[in-house]
Amino acid sequence: MELPFQLLLHVLFVLSFIFSIFMGSCGFVSLENNLSSSLFPRNFLFGTASSSYQFEGAFLSDGKGLNNWDVFTHKTGTILDGTNGDVAVDHYHRYQEDVDLMEHTGVNSYRFSLSWARILPKGRFGKVNRAGINYYNRLIDALVDKGIEPFVTITHYDIPQELEERYKSWLSPEIQEDFRYYADICFKYFGDRVKYWVTFNEPNVAVICGYRTGLYPPSRCSDSFGNCSYGNSEREPFIAASNIILSHLAAVDVYRAKYQKNQGGKIGIAMNAIWYEPFSNSTEDKLAAERTQSFYMNWFLDPIILGKYPAEMHEILGPDLLVFSKYDKEKFKNGLDFIGINHYTSYYVKDCIFSACEQGKGSSKTEGFALTSAQMNDKSIGEPTALAWFYVHPQGMENIVTYIKDRYNNIPMFITENGFGTSESSYPTTEYELNDVKRVEYLSSYLDSLATAIRYWHTYPLLEKRGCCPALAYFSW
16 A cells, blocks of 8 residues: 555554444444345455554564565655654564454454565575464464455565665566565465465555655655656666566466465455546547556556556557567466455546646656646545545546456456555544544445445346456455
8 A cells, every 4th residue: 555654553453444334323333244234245355454564563573584664664764754664563473462353343354465574584595484484374373263364465565675685676587586486485384274365565556666756665766756866767667567577477377386276276466556537528638547557557467467568558668668578478378366456546637648748747758648636727536635645536446446347357356455544643532533434434435336336247147247246355454
């Protein structure tokens, strides 16, 4: 999720995000008791989501190595209030309490990520950390014991710092071998109980923020995009993206060849998915909205699913877009079992090819010549929140799952993240925080939008036979 880190550390636990929907004047009502009368299928997964760096803490405990976020957040000026994930919400030590809370609230699944540096402190250049393996085994066993489905992300932005220092991590093809090796270990030790694997969380966000704007580690960018000591915003994002795509495919190849048949699981990838609405009804703005989607989400999904980058990227970037080899393209066949969708907000899009645009997000060649903003000409796409990038637009949920369903021929989808972002100042008192009306309204409206998409699909049984419903799960962040 693209939230400033300091806003996440102070959340007690994300369970309250989704379950506040089921709170009323009479107190807590179990989610489990409400599923049968809901608009969602009986086998629908309702869960909550987390990431290792933002939750676990214990950043150097029991043999864990440093990761890129450990190093980044310890540098002065990188985090607004100077906080870091050294302790976070101490999920590492208090996971059993957290699992008990999940059981009490009635979730049937929990999406969490593994810390690469906790399992392989030095990547493939060192030994497997057995204490890390043991921790995740205890967590997974605790979930299974409560009847909660583990939904595991192999990496959520974090990598061992060793790999950054050895060969600049995602800028080197060497990372593909490291990720393959790491994924193999995860499947080997946890795959007997884990039936849903996500290779990467939001690789589009990691690449854009790490190599174009420099807001995330390794903080690389060019002058026109950010204030970094090194980097090339027009070149490096495409190198990093190529290596992530090929690393994903390497992990899928290992899983299919060695584990999937016996373990019976599924593997996919989770993308940050923004709905882009044309600012006007002009053909130019409509094409710009499609182009923006290609430069943001389809940039990764098209190669993995369709075997090639979007046509819009080829047309604009030309030789600047890296070309996959014939050997690489062989790996693209059957590149995933499902698509994870992390959806929070929507933006307007204005064409910058045939119209004059002020400088802003999306307006450059490397971003697709399409200006994106939640507000244009005093027109807002939805209600603003405490976070500058976050506007409430429930219709975006229905639109984005329908778009993905249509573009990728009904590949199964999971809403791997959705939630309401706030700042600490949004809650002046504990009483106000507990009476969390805005979050209730947000989650309720987005779930309604998702239910509408599913209901529409089920209205046409002949179409439904062609594939699955638009979404099979919902994880609140």
